[in-house]
Amino acid sequence: MSNIPKIVILGAGYGGILTAQRLQKELNYNEADVTLVNKHDYHYFTTHLHMPAAGTDHMENARVSISKLIDEFKIDFVKATVSQIRTQEKKVLLEDGSALSYDYLVISVGGETETFGIPGMKEYAMSIRSINSVRMIRQHIEYQFASYKQDESRLDRLTFVVGGAGFTGIEFVSELADRMPELCKQYDVDPSLVKIYNVEAAPTALPGFDAELVEYAMNVLQNKGVTFKIGTPIKEATPEGVIVGEGELIKSATVVWAAGIRGNRIVEEAGIETMRGRVKIDDYLRVPGQDNIYVIGDNSLMFNPEGRPYPPTAQIAMQQGVTCANNIVAAIRNQQPVKFVFSNKGTVASLGKGEAIGIVGTKKFKGFTAAQLKKMIDIRYLFIIGGIPLVLKKGKFL
Amino acid sequence: MSNIPKIVILGAGYGGILTAQRLQKELNYNEADVTLVNKHDYHYFTTHLHMPAAGTDHMENARVSISKLIDEFKIDFVKATVSQIRTQEKKVLLEDGSALSYDYLVISVGGETETFGIPGMKEYAMSIRSINSVRMIRQHIEYQFASYKQDESRLDRLTFVVGGAGFTGIEFVSELADRMPELCKQYDVDPSLVKIYNVEAAPTALPGFDAELVEYAMNVLQNKGVTFKIGTPIKEATPEGVIVGEGELIKSATVVWAAGIRGNRIVEEAGIETMRGRVKIDDYLRVPGQDNIYVIGDNSLMFNPEGRPYPPTAQIAMQQGVTCANNIVAAIRNQQPVKFVFSNKGTVASLGKGEAIGIVGTKKFKGFTAAQLKKMIDIRYLFIIGGIPLVLKKGKFL
Structure with a gap:
């Protein structure tokens, strides 16, 4: 009936949430139908999971309801697990038997554990x-x-x-x-x-x-x-x-196995070419030859100027989400897409209470200063996706 | 060397703690050596265990350090597990290989789970x-x-x-x-x-x-x-x-099996006659024929005036503890022991938050009133063994 393009986002991780939020902001009324599909009705902070896993923080500080992050008047949320992507028919099949058609698809389903065939x-x-x-x-x-x-x-x-x-x-x-x-x-x-x-x-x-x-x-x-x-x-x-x-x-x-991540099998099962499960996307975050399918986050494979693959991080997924949304809006409006350029904001690893190490640009940080930096990064993320209210609600652990 | 009589108390449950505390109060300086032996360095409130077991209260509200309950200048505390009681030699063997001699022995070790032979x-x-x-x-x-x-x-x-x-x-x-x-x-x-x-x-x-x-x-x-x-x-x-x-x-x-309790095997292994592990003690709480051995709490068997055995409860164990201590003091002073008479203060069963049932005398209680009664009983116990400080410290759950 309607000629309004359908955008379906699979997965509400770092990449998926940022895509949804940016689309929500950029799209005009009735310019597109956006549907976000996620297995759970909450988004979780993968970079924070090591704390509740060890029991040093409450689980609730590591997740937030998706309904708190998106405007459900503008974006439809479907709580479901994807069972199959049919690129020929431009359809996504869900485990509950239903199907979603799309004009634009964002695959941001996250990766899977890679055990490198180690027995047991x-x-x-x-x-x-x-x-x-x-x-x-x-x-x-x-x-x-x-x-x-x-x-x-x-x-x-x-x-x-x-x-x-x-x-x-x-x-x-x-x-x-x-x-x-x-x-x-x-x-x-x-x-x-x-x-x-x-x-x-x-x-x-x-x-x-x-x-x-x-x-x-x-x-x-x-x-x-x-x-x-x-x-x-x-x-x-x-x-x-x-x-x-x-x-x-x-x-x-x-x-506890914390050593490897590979792309989600759902991607290769869709007939999309992958390397260890990850898709070598083009500069615009699209599957080569399929301009209406974007892959971001853990399932995407991109190379830095030195020719080495970027590791899958929250940081790159978030940046990809923003570019992905911008490029979909551009496509709908028949405008030129922009190339994705990763802007490295630095890397900090927490070492527990009051200790961390980090690099920002060429500057090294350690100890208390690095731990403060880590907190700032976490707060910044909460602010980006949920504003001050989310910082106040979930930022207690920081 | 010394002629001071040695009193050994096995187990710091309701009966053992009350015995120790009453002895501490009644005995004069150098009138006897008292040693309390317990597997753990804490006493726990058996009647409160159903709450931490279900997770509705903190574990720490169900126990208290023994050092907070006794005066270690007056009573020796030995953290050890009893492996054997040798009544002939008046000795208690401990699992760590050491041995304690006694002139008076109080067996207040608590019972064991009785599964009535149900397979598995x-x-x-x-x-x-x-x-x-x-x-x-x-x-x-x-x-x-x-x-x-x-x-x-x-x-x-x-x-x-x-x-x-x-x-x-x-x-x-x-x-x-x-x-x-x-x-x-x-x-x-x-x-x-x-x-x-x-x-x-x-x-x-x-x-x-x-x-x-x-x-x-x-x-x-x-x-x-x-x-x-x-x-x-x-x-x-x-x-x-x-x-x-x-x-x-x-x-x-x-x-979870919550159906049966029997006497501790250590008692029958000591050659003391038991019925389902419990000792039919005399009116003074002593093992028949062995006037220097007292058995109280779950291992003791006493009958009410109608000839039915008293169920093993905290209430009876506490009252036995007091009488037991009094009778040991009397024995040391060559005075007459007193007969144990159970004074039923009533029974209340908690039914969770805000609900309980109880009988005091012939009066029945239920609902909120009974729940308040239960709290009073718990507070009273904390007060008896640890005074106001213990009530304030552990009474938070009440």
Whole structure:
């Protein structure tokens, strides 16, 4: 009936929310129908999940209702899981059996855990990837303390293994180390019995990050009781723990895999060409040859001027969201799209309470200053998506 | 060397603490050496455990350091687990290999869970009997919600079975029902999927209690969503749940057994004659034929004037503690002991927030009044053992 173009956004993560909000702002009345589809009725802050996962912050500080972020008079929200994208028919099928047609599609569904084929990893390890998985990890950790007090021979219940010393791994292990004294006190457990291992296959923690800051981070964490096993691949995860390096078994009832992310399978299943699940999009964030499909966030693959792929971060997803929305509006108005140019605002990794490391431009930060910087970044994000009210509501943890 | 008599108290529950405190008060300087032995360095309020078990109150409100309850200049405290009582040698062996000699022994170690030989009950059910077991139950419950969100086909994770509708069972099931809406909200679970069963083999809930009040209690709990299966024995506990009545399987990942208590095995292993683990003590609380050994609390068996055994309660244990201490002092001073006479102060069962039932003398209470009465009883106990400071510190939950 109507000739109004239909825009469907799949996923309300960093990229999807920014796209929706920018479209909401830019589009005129009746210029397009926008539908946002998301598995949950909330948006969550992936970069904050390491805190509730370890139990150092409340879960509710890591999510916000989507209805608080978008104007439902302007954008339709559908709570559903996408089962299939049919590019030929310009349709998205949902798990509940319904289907959405689109003229423009934004794929911002987020990535999946990549276990690199390590045997047992999918079965026996948990990963930090959603509110549901994070609630599980948090409960699992506390459950180990409660269980240990029922059978004090089970020291594996007090041993925690984090696979991967990238950003997620380091940030999680930091919170875990901060949480342990509290749990020991609560459960009457001798803190000297608790072991935290951070295992990384690469020859350094935080690969690609400034060496001086990496050393600083490792010192901070070692002082908090973390044992690093760097240059040590996990060979296998088993019901007893993990086998690392040359066959050493670390007995542990809690293995958290924080080492890899790949593109979502839904993208390759749509017949779109991918590299390890990610789409090598054009400069305008579009699937090559399919100008009406945009891919942003974890499923997109872009290269920096030196020819190296940008790592999937919240920062790049947010910037892509804004450009994506602008380019869709331009397309509707028969205007020229703009090329996406990543503007690096800097990178900060939290090391737990009062400690962090960061780089902004060429300037290095560490300790308290870096921790303050991290808080500012988090506050800035809350402000961008929800204004002052959201800062006041969710910013308490900062 | 010294001729000062040695008094050893085993267990710092209601009976043991009251004995220790009364001895501390009555004994003159150097009149006796008193040693209190307890597995933990804290005393806990067994009658309050149903709240932290369900998660409706903090664990710390259910316990207090023993050092806050006794004067360690007057009484020695030994944190140890008793492994054996050798009545011939007047010695108590501890698990750490040490031994304590006594002239007077008070056995106030508390009871053990009685599962009446129901297959699988020991292996697959939890029971409310200590701070450690209660922390486990609490974590287990929350773990089920977190796990359910990982696999929503597992409805057994949202089904909770409480075995026994006696005092502990009813009080726990009440708190559990109060806790569920909160957990559902926290984990985004549809409350209509949660099931709570209270299964009781006897033909009524709260056997022996006033029928009108029992009916009131059942109505209150049914309105909170509890399903009763009364006159229905649990035939077996399995990894899947429980088999009840004529073979019906209730699938449940959480079975809490709150139906039975028996005497501690350490007593019968000491060669003391017992009936279902309990010692039929004389009127002075002593083991027949062994005037220097007193048994109080869950391990003691006494009969009311109608010839029925008193149920093991905190109330009777406390009163026994006082009489026990008085009689030991009398024995040391070559005075006459006094007979123990139980003075029934009434009985109140909590039904969760703002609800309870109770009988004091011949007067029945229910609803808000009964709930206030329950609080008064709890406050009175805190006052007896720790004075105003303990009331202020732990009475917050009241």
